[in-house]
Amino acid sequence: MRWTIQFKMVVLFSVIVFIGFSVLLILSNKVAQENMYREVHEDMVQSKRNLDIALNQYFLIHNKRMSRDSLEARSRELAEQIGSAVGGEIIVYRPDASPYGSVGSEVNVAKRSDHPDVEAAIHSRIAYTTVVDKGHVTASLSFPLQMDQQLIGIIQMKKDYTELFKRNLRFQNTIKFFAAVIFVFVFIASIFISRKITQPIRVLTKRSAEVAQGSLNAGIQITTKDEIGELASSFTIMIDRVREQIDVIERERDEVKQVQARSKVFFDNVTHELKTPLTTILGYAQILRDNGFTDQDFFDKGMNYIIKESQRLNTMVADILEVSVSSAVIQAYRFERIDISDIIREACEDMSIKAGKYNIGIHYELEEHQYLQGDRDKLKEVFLNILDNSVKYSDVNSIIEVQSFRLGESIAIVIRDQGEGIGAEALQHVFEPFYQDKGINRAEKGSAGLGLSIVKNIVERHGGTVEMKSIMREGTQVNISLPGEMNA
Known part of the structure; x- marks a missing residue:
């Protein structure tokens, strides 16, 4: 099976985008869960403060002293009033983790195993647990009630965070939906882009096969401003060079004719090169002839110029002769x-x-x-x-x-x-x-x-x-x- 460049590009883009979105979804899910648990934690801390305030107010209003007897007598009333104050379900336990108002301790073991926070409160610690079960999220906070450094009871508050969990779930589903839409869009776009990119390559491949068969006349219509366009331009230049080499004999014949014509014009006009020194020599010679030797300084000056310009004229003539032999520009x-x-x-x-x-x-x-x-x-x-x-x-x-x-x-x-x-x-x-x-x-x-x-x-x-x-x-x-x- 021959894997085309277009197929490789589509697969590569798809794999890269899939891996990228997978990592994004994993990270977003982790961040969302961390945010949810952070909100639960912050709410539990605030709820503990509110419970302390509500508990103190209850005993202060009823002018009662917190003890086992008062808890036993007023556990139901206490749970209702402070529960309504903090917005949660309140359960008051005895030190052995059995609810106040219950008879016997048959349920104690089950309660302590199902609620680790209650077990921690038995040992004089404040704790809360979060339970996720079939789309429902609840958190229970337990803390000990002590009098004279003696454990007299345990208060447990339960709050429902299912709505927070659903909001978090909707956020994750939204991200997944957009990720799927973007992935499909990228996949379709990669097909069109790869086809657009590889189209010039297919044209070049076809044109190369035609050149291999000896056809040098068809042109390449590729106008992209990228490496493919440069390749097509270089390919066209190469074909033109090959075509030029085929016609080299005719072109060289024409060039020889042109060189001969230029050489004729050049040698017909070399007098321009010779005129300037000759003008100086002729001028001084005429003055010397007219004035004779009466002015020795001017005579010496004129003779020096005549000699110097004659030497320069001699050098120029030698260079022109060299040009006539070599047909090249004077480089001396x-x-x-x-x-x-x-x-x-x-x-x-x-x-x-x-x-x-x-x-x-x-x-x-x-x-x-x-x-x-x-x-x-x-x-x-x-x-x-x-x-x-x-x-x-x-x-x-x-x-x-x-x-x-x-x-x-x-x-x-x-x-x-x-x-x-x-x-x-x-x-x-x-x-x-x-x-x-x-x-x-x-x-x-x-x-x-x-x-x-x-x-x-x-x-x-x-x-x-x-x-x-x-x-x-x-x-x-x-x-x-x-x-x-x-x-x-």
Whole structure:
């Protein structure tokens, strides 16, 4: 016989609920009985006090002294009056446990064996007994009457607690009824819940059998937000992966075509990478040609920039050649401790020559000694690219402002221009490779849309962030944040 998960769940729930309700019923029955006996005990204690008061009042009112003779003469009257006072049946016994007014002692043994409380009173103790018989509950309280330390009689009070017993029984029956109703409800609910839970499992089992037979087209319609739903989702993903593997040859063919197309576009636009250093070299070369050697300091400075930019251009060309061989993104980063302020200053001075053609000034305010771990050439390329874009799209006779300052544990660089601005839609794509905003009137042609993508990649490789804000016809602001060294 195969035990299904649903059957196991129903049996398990039923057993757990049955055991729980059984323990609850046993405990409730025990507590109810304890409460009943506690109420009887408290009532017996109070009844004893009331008996003492009623007994003293009786002899005081009748101006009698309690003795064997008075008890013998007035036992019936005494029992009636104090019985009505305390609300119970009163029996007055002699010291030998025979009732006053009876003749002989034939019933003494039976009385003493049937009433342990009377036996205890014979030995000068106060006691009561509770008897449960066929749904009737009675309690009898017995205590000795003594005069000059001599036992002269025994008073026994009997009270009926059947109503208390029935009330307790009704309470237990009510609990049993509700327990049975709840058990039936839980049993029925467990059937429906287990069927609901196991339904997706049955679907998965059937679907697995179809997959084993080679069918990969039918879907699984399971939307539960639980582990079963996650299993169904994983199963669907697995089927999709299998289906993808079947189509892998066609997909790889398409991917090869796409890679070839991207490679062609990339190598058609590498001039964007080479233009910035060439611009600096050309600018200084033209000035040196026009001024000759009249200004030795400027000549030395120009030659140093030409040599430095030529070396950077050589490194860039080597990296591009490496990309052309490996078809991979350039990863040759050389990290060292650098002062970012020096790099920004150099980039501003380099681009000031190009900016001067359009009467655009580059003003910079740099906080000194801002050290970080980075690639000097790569970071300079970042600032040159951004400044180059600012020059291209700034208004003639405008100002480009550059600031750097420490912000917490980071170094913040802000480059702000006064130009055309960039639309909200274009701002969402400016850092994507080869993206060009068709709505911008370019002052210079030949940009392939790689500059800001390169900027973003370099900044992120340094653990920083870059964002751009712009307002149409007012200008654009680029915010760069780089992790700086901790201050000592």
